[in-house]
Amino acid sequence: MSVALVRNPGEGENYQYYSAVIEQVVSTTETDGAVSVVRLAMRRGDAPPLHTHSREDESWVVLSGRLRFWVGSTTLDACDVRDAGPGAYIYSPRLVPHTFQPLTATAEVLVINNPGAVEAYFRSIGSADARRDGEHTDLLAQYGLTLHGDPPRAE
Template sequence: MSSALVRNPGDGTNFRYYTNVIEQVVSNAETGGLATVTRSIARPDQAPPLHTHSREDESWIILSGRVRFWVGSTSLDECDVHEAEPGAFVYGPRSVPHTYQAITSTAELLIICNPGAIEGYFHEAGAADTRSDASHSLMEEYGFVIHGNPPPAPQTY
């Protein structure tokens, strides 16, 4: 990338991951491998399972809604729990277990991974109806481990 990049909402390309449509705001290739950035609408019933990345740090900027984060243990019951509101920045260093869940009917997030190679996993895994990571070998290839189920769907407010 030899110049600044400005990408407004909706200017990136969309892809399907699980049951979400995610906007690729900035790609791994565009940053020379330094980062990948996506925009996602989170819903309470679409939380990722508790997991750990071994190769990248992950950050979230909450654009709208409220999001609950579980951090620091391989058990949801033992994690530190934090709530983030619009404008919040959340940082999750590599090797620290985490998950998150919208606690409003929807929440819009920018998700930043440094470095950006994990982007390949999200594109390769694909949509729920055509998942290609069922054996977890794709997860292993990209250096992350699932520790448990997603949090149960909360009462939204």
């Protein structure tokens, strides 16, 4: 990429990941693999399982709603728990277990992966009426992802 990229909300390509629609704000192909950024609209019950990335750092910028983050251990009970509202920035380096979940009915968050190769995993899952992360452990492993347990339950 030889020039700056400006992409306003709604200008990115949308694709289905489980029951969520993700907007690809910037793709790894547009940044020569350096970064992938998606805009994720989440509902109260949406949450990935506690997991670790071995190949990329992950950051989030909360755009709306409130999110709870579990970080730092392979069990939810042992994780550091932090809540984040609009404007918050959260960072988790590779090899640090983490997960997150909306505390409000809906939330919108930018998810930033450096480098951006994990983007291909999200695209390969496609549409499904419910999350089935445990059925994709081989695919997850191809992208350096390890699951540590179930997602947090909505409170």
